[in-house]
Amino acid sequence: MFDDFFIRALIAGLGIALVTGPLGCFVVWRRLSYFGDTLSHSALLGVTIAYSFEINIALSVFLISSVVALILIQLQKKTNLPGDALLGLLAHSSLAVGLVVIGFLTFIRFDIMGLLFGDILAVTTDDLLIIWTGGALILLVLKFIWKPLFASTVNYELAEAEGLNPDRAKAIFTILMAAVIAISIKMVGLLLITGMLIIPAAMARNLSDSPQKMVLFSIIGGLLSVLLGLFSSLEFNTSSGPSIIMAALILFILSLLNIKQSIKLKN
Amino acid sequence: MSLKNSTLVKLNNAGFKQNDKWLVEGVSLTVEKGKIVTLIGPNGSGKSTTAKIALGIYKNIEGSVEKYTNKVGYVPQKILIDWTLPLRVHDFMLLTENIKDDAIDEALNLTGVIHLKNKNLGNLSGGEFQRVLIARAISKKPELLVLDEPVQGVDYTGEIALYELIKRISDTLNCGILLISHDLHTVMTATDHVVCLNGHVCCSGTPMDVAKNNEYKTLFGEQASQILSVYEHKHDHVHSDKGEIKKN
Numbered sequence: 001m002f003d004d005f006f007i008r009a010l011i012a013g014l015g016i017a018l019v020t021g022p023l024g025c026f027v028v029w030r031r032l033s034y035f036g037d038t039l040s041h042s043a044l045l046g047v048t049i050a051y052s053f054e055i056n057i058a059l060s061v062f063l064i065s066s067v068v069a070l071i072l073i074q075l076q077k078k079t080n081l082p083g084d085a086l087l088g089l090l091a092h093s094s095l096a097v098g099l100v101v102i103g104f105l106t107f108i109r110f111d112i113m114g115l116l117f118g119d120i121l122a123v124t125t126d127d128l129l130i131i132w133t134g135g136a137l138i139l140l141v142l143k144f145i146w147k148p149l150f151a152s153t154v155n156y157e158l159a160e161a162e163g164l165n166p167d168r169a170k171a172i173f174t175i176l177m178a179a180v181i182a183i184s185i186k187m188v189g190l191l192l193i194t195g196m197l198i199i200p201a202a203m204a205r206n207l208s209d210s211p212q213k214m215v216l217f218s219i220i221g222g223l224l225s226v227l228l229g230l231f232s233s234l235e236f237n238t239s240s241g242p243s244i245i246m247a248a249l250i251l252f253i254l255s256l257l258n259i260k261q262s263i264k265l266k267n
Numbered sequence: 268m269s270l271k272n273s274t275l276v277k278l279n280n281a282g283f284k285q286n287d288k289w290l291v292e293g294v295s296l297t298v299e300k301g302k303i304v305t306l307i308g309p310n311g312s313g314k315s316t317t318a319k320i321a322l323g324i325y326k327n328i329e330g331s332v333e334k335y336t337n338k339v340g341y342v343p344q345k346i347l348i349d350w351t352l353p354l355r356v357h358d359f360m361l362l363t364e365n366i367k368d369d370a371i372d373e374a375l376n377l378t379g380v381i382h383l384k385n386k387n388l389g390n391l392s393g394g395e396f397q398r399v400l401i402a403r404a405i406s407k408k409p410e411l412l413v414l415d416e417p418v419q420g421v422d423y424t425g426e427i428a429l430y431e432l433i434k435r436i437s438d439t440l441n442c443g444i445l446l447i448s449h450d451l452h453t454v455m456t457a458t459d460h461v462v463c464l465n466g467h468v469c470c471s472g473t474p475m476d477v478a479k480n481n482e483y484k485t486l487f488g489e490q491a492s493q494i495l496s497v498y499e500h501k502h503d504h505v506h507s508d509k510g511e512i513k514k515n
Binding site for chain 1: 319341352353354364387
């Protein structure tokens with residue numbers, strides 16, 4: 001019925017949506033959208049390193065994003081610059097370094113568009129393995145740090161005072177962010193990964209009155225976006241990343257109608 | 268001084284400096300099981316800072332803190348919750364520990380806000396939210412309770428009821444309480460030990476000792492000292508051998 005590549009893309013996309021759903025909620029709650037952007041911009045450098053040394057792309061992206069996250073934390077401690085300036089500095093300079101390095105790699109044929117916006121043709125069986133085992137690991141670790149991470153998202157001092165060690169949870173969460181970017185880069189593309197994290201979670205916020213519901217709706221929204229996006233990508237021959245994000249946007253707009261209704265009910 | 272095993276937290280000459288300015292320094296105090304220690308002092312005298320030192324929120328402190336319990340309930344003075352989070356009272360009660368549903372109901376009943384259990388936290392009034400904060404802190408059945416201006420924004424009758432509740436909790440749970448309050452009336456009825464702060468410990472002791480202290484008088488005025496003496500002989504109950512309170 002469908003070609004193999006499309007089945008692979010579907011399985012990959014659904015696996016990614018399962019992970020970006022709950023992580024995206026934390027990105028929205030903790031106001032980390034720019035942080036996500038910075039990590040994913042630095043992913044380009046990770047990809048070039050993967051090609052240069054012939055190592056796995058996901059692994060290389062994961063390592064580079066983690067290093068950038070660590071640099072960010074150090075810069076925050078050692079300079080007086082505001083957080084968003086540091087994020088911008090790291091995002092654009094790592095993107096620039098990545099692009100310059102690509103310029104030197106003339107011996108490799110590069111599909112830049114595929115890197116930036118995702119390519120469903122690029123998903124291999126190996127990628128599926130990485131996405132699903134990596135994704136399962138990410139979710140497992142997230143479940144493990146859920147309590148301290150969530151408590152410190154609500155109020156840092158309460159979490160610290162009552163012995164939950166929020167700093168450790170935050171550090172682990174940063175690594176999870178790098179990991180989710182690493183597993184979704186081929187599918188969504190590095191310019192749009194943050195959208196995959198934020199838009200389904202934002203949609204879910206409009207429909208939820210509890211954190212658990214928001215996580216659930218965020219996952220469902222992500223899954224639907226992947227399904228809608230990939231089928232339209234196949235139908236209209238568009239890049240997979242933008243198609244998925246557009247589907248998510250449509251779901252978000254629909255969720256706004258729900259808000260209007262509930263406001264009417266209250267009045 | 269030897270350390271009794273009823274000690275929950277002990278500050279030894281503790282202080283905290285931020286941006287080269289001492290917020291508070293040289294504080295020594297001990298909170299024991301079943302005892303209420305109250306911090307009083309003018310604005311900016313370091314009351315909340317002292318509480319945060321005791322809780323371990325501030326890390327780079329002078330002096331030392333010895334903490335002998337991990338079962339802590341905290342009611343902070345200021346709490347900024349981001350309403351991008353959909354959070355009901357029920358979810359908030361489970362924030363730092365998984366508590367059984369009947370324990371949640373019991374705590375919300377005690378502070379008189381059981382009817383708000385499924386309300387969104389963002390829709391509560393200041394006083395309602397304060398009652399939820401207290402309920403959350405006591406529902407964990409903590410060994411150490413740190414209450415920073417716990418009844419701010421609560422109506423007058425509620426304020427008295429909540430202070431009575433706090434006293435009762437200290438008796439029934441046998442937990443130690445570190446209380447910060449600006450309300451000298453209510454403070455003095457229940458407190459075992461008062462520490463008067465003004466950037467440092469200006470005096471400490473039983474409520475009566477503090478009331479007689481000259482530094483206290485200059486800090487709070489002659490009237491405040493009279494407030495304390497009013498409560499000198501206010502014992503309207505005795506304790507039975509089971510620890511229950513009997514009215515005279």
